[in-house]
Amino acid sequence: METPKRMPGARMEWMLERLTAVLLLPLVLWLTAYLPMLPGLDHAQFLQWLHQPAHAAAIRVLILMGALHAVLGIRNILLDYVATPTPRGLVLLFALIVLCLAALAGILAVMVLNQGG
């Protein structure tokens, strides 16, 4: 009996979730190592930290990959716990909008901060 193909995007979603996770691994370790220090910095010190090219690039990639990984994760949670498609789709759409707006705002902020110095 042939397996019905009801979720043609499942393989791509699985791959993307793993790919984003692997890309996020070094970036998250790097950022988390700096996290305890960041609240103690004043604005000028924070800008100095962010102006290092590696840090600026890493933050941007982290924001993009993090948003994608988060959306895929939220989709998996909703698929497990919300049976009806319409509420599930609406919640996923809301999460997608929030995460996209947050990511866009973060990347624009990094661009503005890097132009200022």
Added chain:
Amino acid sequence: MQYHDLSRGSPRRVLSPHLQIYRLPLTALLSISHRITGMILVLGFITLNGLLVSAAVAPEWFVQFTGYLAHPVGRTLGIALIASINLHLVHGIRHVIWDLGIGFSPQRLQWMAWMEIAATASLTLAMIFVPALRCAPGG
């Protein structure tokens, strides 16, 4: 007893107690923790972007934001966030190891679960205390 069609909204049906009485194995607890920390990290992600926006819009907003983060409540939430990141990360590595087909025997599952907890605790303690040593007077 009437049974309702599940496709027409939430049915009223009798359920046996399950989560209320069943003690989950360690691997199951870590699995749901992976999911819970994922949701915590979404909030952390939004907070990070908020911090960047505050720094870009006005220095005084950034100072106020970091003031909240430096408050004892903010520090506690920060430590919880770091622990969540580490748990999610270490369990994610375990998922990738499972994707390779490794680690499904009962003994190995148990061993890996304890290794995961140890790795999370070690990473969290290192990330909290090493920066503190770096910021010590004279350092």
